[in-house]
Amino acid sequence: MPMFGDRPRELPQRFAFVLVPDFSMMPVTAAIEPLRIANRTAEQDLYSWKVYSVDGTAVTASNGIVMGVDGDIGDIGEHDTIIVCGGLNIHKHADKKLVGWLRKEARRGMDIGSVCTASHILAEAGILDGYRCTIHWENLPGFSEAFPDLNVTGSLFEIDRDRFTSAGGTSSVDMMLALIGAQHGQQLASEVAEGILHAPIRHQSEYQRMSLPARIGARHPKLISIIEQMEKNLEEPLSPSLLARQAGLSTRQLERLFRRYLDRSPKRYYLELRLRKARSLLLQTDMTVINVALACGFSSPSHFSKCYRAFFGRTPYRERGTPRLESHDHDIAAH
Known part of the structure; x- marks a missing residue:
């Protein structure tokens, strides 16, 4: 060959x-x-x-x-x-x-x-x-x-x-x-x-993205390990208590760790990871909105739409440029 x-x-x-x-x-x-x-x-x-x-x-x-x-x-x-x-x-x-x-x-x-x-x-x-x-x-x-x-x-x-x-x-x-x-x-x-001032020459096996510590601006080893687990488990999110236990922390220590380094709760950070993945799927695939929601750990399409609009300012349907009046738009706006 x-x-x-x-x-x-x-x-x-x-x-x-x-x-x-x-x-x-x-x-x-x-x-x-x-x-x-x-x-x-x-x-x-x-x-x-x-x-x-x-x-x-x-x-x-x-x-x-x-x-x-x-x-x-x-x-x-x-x-x-x-x-x-x-x-x-x-x-x-x-x-x-x-x-x-x-x-x-x-x-x-x-x-x-x-x-x-x-x-x-x-x-x-x-x-x-x-x-x-x-x-x-x-x-x-x-x-x-x-x-x-x-x-x-x-x-x-x-x-x-x-x-x-x-x-x-x-x-x-x-x-x-x-x-x-x-x-x-x-x-x-x-x-x-x-x-072309390109040094060093990178091997094909090197990863595209910056290291996780460089991306989040923190090097705390337990924080890094927790976020790695979050990124690996977007379709079926892990509970804060399980993430804390895996890292050898209490849930209160987990909360303080995220507040100190990322200025948000672990629950909020996890949600943002899932919503960003959802946006990629909406823009780059023909998956239905319901299947996108499921792929990102949302069991309820209405909850997914509510969270999506709160974060991105538009519903998943409008993200795709698909006009659609949704029955729960009023609830979303009040969220």
Whole structure:
């Protein structure tokens, strides 16, 4: 089985970047620039690249910049390495023509990968089945719900035989440096990294997000362990008494710990974690509001809607842009 990172059939190795609407520009440029600098450093055309869209028309990025393309997906060569580039609202951009074309290219044994959220499109095409893959951490909950049988990780990037996925942002740099190192030596990869002021080169197994202490601004070991348990148990929340007991604390000590470091009760902090996951699922999946509520530990849809509106200022239905008069809106407003 060929692997992304094997020596190319010919030089320069050709890359085809397929842009979908609302694509994120940073991971695209972060994937292309290491290739450009590798050519410059090696004083040889090791890589070439072109940009495509499904229909050959320009594509608007999530930052509003309109990017011209070199052609449509039918113009991509038979030996090109394909990289699908996603961004916002990815579940709305799984174009049937693109999905069908990816399936055909996969059957031909092509190296196919993605940056940022475009793992969703590869999954829709069924070409990630049996492969490790990753996606941006914000999209991870919705992706896992939509494709529960996939082996999805929280890594910066994943290279698994002829499939490769990166989480977005600057993780594209690390994925391409891994490619350059595997094909043309670690010295060249290091020189490219130095050229773009990217040090150290991160391994694919590194996690996308900052450490939990960095995210919450506290390093208390028991607080960290409790929040880790909360994050692992959003669908079936653990009681404060159980969280306290697991950490070797009384419920009063647990309350004081959260008040001191996070200025909120443990119950409130836990609720906010669940509501943020709910928002991700509402925006990134087609799950019903009731199923979103259940996936985030709410047994009552009305209670979920009440909590959601109190925190985000709008109901779950309006979050999706779906006008709906709910019988309990009056109760919510009075909450």
